[in-house]
Amino acid sequence: MKKIALLGAGFIASVHMEAWKNIEGAKVVAFFEVNNVKASEFQKKYSLPHYNSLSQLFSEQEVDAVDICLPTFLHREYTEMAALEKKHVFCEKPIALSLEDAFAMQKVCEDNGVFLMIGHVLRFWGEYVKARELVASGAIGQPILINAFRLSVTPVWSVNSWILKSHLSGGASLDLHIHDLDFVNWLAGNPQEVFARGLFREDSLDHVVTTVKYGNGVVASIEGGWMMQGDFPFTCGFRILGSEGVLEWTFRAGVNIEERAQSSPLFLYRRGEQRKLVEVAAEDPYREELAYFLKCIEKDTPPGLGTPEQAIEALRLALAAKSSVIEGERVLLEEL
Ligand SMILES: NC(=O)c1ccc[n+]([C@@H]2O[C@H](COP(=O)([O-])OP(=O)(O)OC[C@H]3O[C@@H](n4cnc5c(N)ncnc54)[C@H](O)[C@@H]3O)[C@@H](O)[C@H]2O)c1
Incomplete structure (x- = not known):
């Protein structure tokens, strides 16, 4: 034990x-x-x-x-x-x-x-794991374009509101967006170029749209932020376009991840075929x-998943996105 x-x-x-x-x-x-x-x-x-x-x-x-x-x-x-x-x-x-x-x-x-x-x-989250397996098995041919997103209302539960202070949490770009940056890295490999636009509240980058070019030519558009209003449900998902097909999944829950019941299914679309519903076991990813x-x-x-190297790569990408928003310019990752 x-x-x-x-x-x-x-x-x-x-x-x-x-x-x-x-x-x-x-x-x-x-x-x-x-x-x-x-x-x-x-x-x-x-x-x-x-x-x-x-x-x-x-x-x-x-x-x-x-x-x-x-x-x-x-x-x-x-x-x-x-x-x-x-x-x-x-x-x-x-x-x-x-x-x-x-x-x-x-x-x-x-x-x-x-x-x-x-x-x-996300490396343990059923739909993300299944999507990666399908991509690796060639189900959509060569991946070309990846879209991933994660949107929520502003988190209000944190003790002394540390999460809303950029010098303590890194803002939504490091806290929330980083999930999808890591997922897309997991799918596409080495990020090479980043261009991002985003919205700051005070010094906190709280909504960001990050475009990334990967070494293998894959292009990604990744959006994340916690500036949604009212009872906008926690929303995340992805669309992965390949040379032969598409994978798509969208998830809408309660105002935070604790209500994980209402998810919409993962679909596989392939040229010349009817769309397929992909079964995913509902395990607790945590x-x-x-x-x-x-x-x-x-x-x-x-551990081979959630390694420090993978986490550092995701952090490097999040920091590159932030500096791209600030400078208004493309950032080459080798430059960091
Ligand atoms: N993987 C996920 O889906 C996920 C979701 C939420 C949060 N997180 C991460 O988990 C971490 C904690 O986030 P949370 O939402 O649980 O925050 P939280 O504010 O709910 O909890 C943080 C805890 O740390 C304690 N703490 C605060 N200041 C401290 C200090 N100076 N010294 C010692 N303890 C202190 C607080 O009292 C509180 O109990 C963050 O890094 C966050 O990014 C991950």
Whole structure:
């Protein structure tokens, strides 16, 4: 049985906690949280030992791995603390706010012989996984053009509104848009050129349309933002055009990802054929990614999904998009 310490007791920590409950071979043994209100709510619900000091948690609890569900600006600090204690690290996306922090996280985990996996959950999300499998199997021929999008209302739940402060969260471009940047990288390989336009609120890039040219000639248009109004439902999806066909999926939920019921199906369109409905098993992608992380620890094999390299590539693209919006110019990724 692997013992997990959960860091944070906010929105995504609860999603992870529910997922860990359904994973055999792992147990959350304690949680770390500095906010007393959040801590007591979480403790009431899950009856777990609570710590407001991570070093105290480590000195009193035997732990194999940490699951970092803290605000992004804290990812490096807590990854370093855990790695120095020889704990494997699962950390929510985005890996960090800067490439410097991300490389430091990668290095400290390597130097201490522990795994670092980043929660790029689309790599475990049924429709995204299935689309990638279909593309790899040649179902749409050569992919040519990829469109991916993710739209929501402004998130209001975060403690002290950290998510709305660009220097703490990176704005929607790093927090939300990065999911799709990672997905398109996963499909198309090495991004080469970026041109983006977007909307700032104060210094937070909160809606962005990023066009990317990949080394293999694939072109992508990726849109993400949290400036939707009223009860506009959380919406995401993709359309992948290939030389022989198209894959399309759109998902509309409640105002946030917690209501994941109402999804519209994945369709495969091929030249000369009737469209096909593609069946996708409705697994919890958060459970899938954490179960995968656990398997990697059990087998002592480094994760191949949500690797620091993949997370750094997605961050590099998000930062390139932001600088393209600011400069109004195309950014070549080699230049960063
Ligand atoms: N993969 C996904 O789908 C997904 C979804 C939401 C959030 N996230 C990521 O998860 C992370 C957390 O986001 P959230 O929405 O759960 O935020 P949140 O505000 O709901 O929770 C963050 C928790 O960290 C604690 N915290 C705040 N400041 C702290 C500090 N200075 N020191 C220690 N702890 C502190 C808060 O008290 C809170 O309990 C972010 O990196 C975010 O990008 C990922």
